[in-house]
Amino acid sequence: MSRNTLNKVALVFIASFLLGLTYNFISPKGIPLIAKEINLKTAGIEQLISKSPKTETIDEVEFASIVDLATAYGIYEKELAVFVDGRDNWDFAEGRIKGALNIPEYNFDDHLKKYSAMDRSLNYVIYCGGEDCDISTRLAKKLSELGFKNLYIFPGGWDEWTAANFPVEHD
Amino acid sequence: MISLLKNNKIQLGSRILLAAVFIFAGIEKAANPGDFSVAVSNYRILPLFLINITAIFIPWLELSSGILLLFGKWIKANSLILTALLIVFNVLIIVAILRGLDIECGCFGTLDAQMVGLQKLAENFFLIFVGLIVYKFSPDSDVE
Numbered sequence: 653m654s655r656n657t658l659n660k661v662a663l664v665f666i667a668s669f670l671l672g673l674t675y676n677f678i679s680p681k682g683i684p685l686i687a688k689e690i691n692l693k694t695a696g697i698e699q700l701i702s703k704s705p706k707t708e709t710i711d712e713v714e715f716a717s718i719v720d721l722a723t724a725y726g727i728y729e730k731e732l733a734v735f736v737d738g739r740d741n742w743d744f745a746e747g748r749i750k751g752a753l754n755i756p757e758y759n760f761d762d763h764l765k766k767y768s769a770m771d772r773s774l775n776y777v778i779y780c781g782g783e784d785c786d787i788s789t790r791l792a793k794k795l796s797e798l799g800f801k802n803l804y805i806f807p808g809g810w811d812e813w814t815a816a817n818f819p820v821e822h823d
Numbered sequence: 824m825i826s827l828l829k830n831n832k833i834q835l836g837s838r839i840l841l842a843a844v845f846i847f848a849g850i851e852k853a854a855n856p857g858d859f860s861v862a863v864s865n866y867r868i869l870p871l872f873l874i875n876i877t878a879i880f881i882p883w884l885e886l887s888s889g890i891l892l893l894f895g896k897w898i899k900a901n902s903l904i905l906t907a908l909l910i911v912f913n914v915l916i917i918v919a920i921l922r923g924l925d926i927e928c929g930c931f932g933t934l935d936a937q938m939v940g941l942q943k944l945a946e947n948f949f950l951i952f953v954g955l956i957v958y959k960f961s962p963d964s965d966v967e
Binding site (some may be wrong): 658661664665673681686689777785 | 863875876878879880882887888900924
């Protein structure tokens with residue numbers, strides 16, 4: 653490996669870094685250089701029972717609340733929210749929380765009209781595969797950007813739900 | 824064998840393949856740094872303060888290096904960069920598999936929803952091989 657090659661590698665690195673920073677600065681899709689920690693609060697079932705939907709402006713960092721398995725099941729039993737499965741339609745067809753609605757996160761932007769028309773006064777519990785998947789967080793963020801305020805993320809998702817033998821359905 | 828790998832057509836084909844993959848992968852990720860930063864954070868390796876910088880920088884490195892390689896500019900340097908990236912990616916994928924993470928690869932931004940797994944690993948190993956062919960056997964155009 654010649655010194656000459658290494659110099660060129662360094663040049664490409666520096667140029668790419670500057671290009672990235674510049675583009676990120678001028679692009680509307682630019683992101684902050686240092687990520688903010690997402691620290692969502694955990695919600696209890698009482699938060700969903702209170703009839704008045706949240707009206708306060710949504711904090712960029714607090715666009716949704718977290719619900720655990722017990723709370724998610726309580727919500728399911730009392731029909732306090734619509735369950736939203738953020739995985740793709742194949743996973744959804746193979747198995748989902750009973751009665752869940754499918755909003756595949758990966759092509760969310762292609763169906764903005766449809767999703768914008770959903771009832772904003774309802775509560776939505778969003779889930780995906782389980783702890784490792786972040787689809788539900790991304791989906792909640794996108795829905796909050798459309799103006800949905802009553803969003804709950806169930807991080808345990810499909811894995812926890814099925815491990816607990818709670819009601820499911822499939823195509 | 825070595826003369827075969829030095830063959831102009833093999834060299835050109837390998838170079839175009841490697842370049843095209845990275846240009847394609849780079850464009851989507853460079854355009855959506857937010858989505859890519861999520862993919863980066865899913866690997867749970869980098870500290871929070873490095874995630875966005877990485878998400879801003881890596882796609883442009885892939886893109887610039889890919890374009891330069893496509894046009895035959897600084898072939899050794901750029902094939903070295905892309906091969907090194909592939910090796911790093913594969914290490915990350917292996918770590919993710921060993922930790923049992925069930926995450927999207929993020930390799931092509933959100934264009935593919937391919938999960939981290941053995942298939943991705945194999946694809947990358949193939950590309951590493953291609954990259955090494957270009958790096959090792961390309962005519963040394965870098966000496967100018």
